[in-house]
Amino acid sequence: MGHQPSAADCFALICRALRASTLFAEWPLPSIERLAKMARLEHHKKHTQVLAADRERREVLVVVSGSVEVSRTNADGSRFVGILMRAGDCSGLVRLLPEIRAPYDYVVLEEALLVHAPSDAMIEIMNDEPILWRSVALLLLSRQRDNAVSMQQRVLSDLSTQLAARIVELLAASDISGAGGRGQSLHLSQSKLASMLGKSRQTINKELGKLSAKGLITIDYGKIDVLDLPALEALAASGSSR
Structure with missing residues (x-):
């Protein structure tokens, strides 16, 4: 007990x-x-x-x-x-x-x-x-x-930019949680990520593949590893500056 x-x-x-x-x-x-x-x-x-x-x-x-x-x-x-x-x-x-x-x-x-x-x-x-x-x-x-930035991104940004922004946001949240140091991995299913962006899992899988092809991330089961965080942040920021 x-x-x-x-x-x-x-x-x-x-x-x-x-x-x-x-x-x-x-x-x-x-x-x-x-x-x-x-x-x-x-x-x-x-x-x-x-x-x-x-x-x-x-x-x-x-x-x-x-x-x-x-x-x-x-x-x-x-x-x-x-x-x-x-x-x-x-x-x-x-x-x-x-x-x-x-x-x-x-x-x-x-x-x-x-x-x-x-x-x-x-x-x-x-x-x-x-x-x-x-x-x-x-x-x-x-x-x-x-919320205003998020709405702007949904209207003005392509899905890859929206996805990059959400990954950066979730990484920042994991830092706040006290893990120590800048996190480079997200333990999150593609279905969960799709729900956050209001898209299907298949659509998100395709967009994650694009980010992977650019060398920004790698994808594993229930996990996303960020390989180039500055480049991912730059892609995310491009949506809010349009």
């Missing part, structure tokens, strides 16, 4: 995780501790779905370790993968708005430890200290910028 962390250990870990996240990094310690007292720490096994029992539960999720895929499936079964959350990432800010429904799926790709922070508790703390809303505004503006 494994060792169960004490309440004090969980509280300390939640505080550290919040302070290490993008959203809460500039919050003062008393505010962090206030939220940590109302948050909970949950371990999620690989391939399980977070919030499966209540997909619209109003919580902000912060990744302590592991990785979580945020996706959406429509009525006919078509699936779109939005982002991959890794250590320090957070999701669910739209749940700060009580009238907004957000039926996203959170699927654990690598065994994950998550902080579940109640939306109402966050709102109460930020209303008591309005300056804390600044962190929410800055993060949302950053994401709006990223």
Whole structure:
């Protein structure tokens, strides 16, 4: 039987995780501790779905370790993968708005430890200290910028450029996760990559072959090795400069 962390250990870990996240990094310690007292720490096994029992539960999720895929499936079964959350990432800010429904799926790709922070508790703390809303505004503006760039790439760039941009983005995310050093490999299936770009696996396989023929990457089962990162970054950047 494994060792169960004490309440004090969980509280300390939640505080550290919040302070290490993008959203809460500039919050003062008393505010962090206030939220940590109302948050909970949950371990999620690989391939399980977070919030499966209540997909619209109003919580902000912060990744302590592991990785979580945020996706959406429509009525006919078509699936779109939005982002991959890794250590320090957070999701669910739209749940700060009580009238907004957000039926996203959170699927654990690598065994994950998550902080579940109640939306109402966050709102109460930020209303008591309005300056804390600044962190929410800055993060949302950053994401709006990223979404605008992504939309521009989809409209103005060819698929090879879009694919290069997504690979570069995922490599950067793996760096943030604390692997140490600049990552050169992605452990990701072509089906997953296809879902992120809204294309078929066969189409993505063809485009990966083009990047491989240029000497930028090599492809293996469930893995992409980047051979020339500067050239891949240059290709990715060409889409946003058009």
